[in-house]
Amino acid sequence: MMNEDRPPPSDIAQVLRAHGLAPTLQRLEIARVVFSRRRHLSAEQILAEVNASGRSSSKATVYNTLKALLRAGLVREVIVDPSRVFFDPNVSPHHHFYDTDRGELMDIEADAIRVDGLPEPPAGMVQDGIDIVIRVRRP
Amino acid sequence: MMNEDRPPPSDIAQVLRAHGLAPTLQRLEIARVVFSRRRHLSAEQILAEVNASGRSSSKATVYNTLKALLRAGLVREVIVDPSRVFFDPNVSPHHHFYDTDRGELMDIEADAIRVDGLPEPPAGMVQDGIDIVIRVRRP
DNA sequence: GTAGTTGCAAAGTGTTTGCAGGCAG
């Protein structure tokens, strides 16, 4: 089990700054939660973890920060459940298993998969990304 | 442009009955809207079209009916937009282009596509379906 | 200092629910 993808706080600060985001205490904590291990959390879960950690934030700040991280390309939205958006700290191309019972996501590396026969986008449009979701459940 | 997939009202009634759903006027109208041509409408859009058609329904009935059609396997949910669920009258295996500018879905026939290298579902889980969404936009 | 950030509470969305009255079979 690797665990090399949690940037130390100082790095997070630098990354935020590099994207024009002031590294406030709240943002650092939110980013720490989002980037700690490769998890897929909803805004609610992130808020809960941040508040459980002592350094708390408001709902508004969590949503603001997540939108900012999104704009900066530091996280990605994963849309698999109508009732909540998941934020994925892994921004390299990859896909997901979605455990419909538990509401949990698992990564599938993109280079494991080959897709053939993808049609061209409709005239006048360009491709903006492919999302493959494999829904799984207990038998 | 084919247009052979709008079952005449009498057929709709039979289909509903075959799935244990009483073919009430509201359900017939909702089903007519959903099944007319291969479109992907949100519950809201369906409600609007039903009400525009003279025979109106309430929000609750539209949602109830859509859930019933879903349970009966007569429509499928497509989840691509955090703000609304689309209902797809095409229940055979297929995928979608999603026009992120307009919020519109277009079908991609499944047999046009070949996916290789799909990993096995995690231990103890079975695959429940694959959704491939190609997000497209104007350049 | 000042522009950017936070937090609260209120407003907004899409969806769900409780329940009284209504209709199909």
Place this chain on the structure above:
DNA sequence: CTGCCTGCAAACACTTTGCAACTAC
């Protein structure tokens, strides 16, 4: 008749917004 269906309005869960107070630089 009787149980399933409908519709209204209120409740819900998640997300967004308005705005005054605050803080990083």
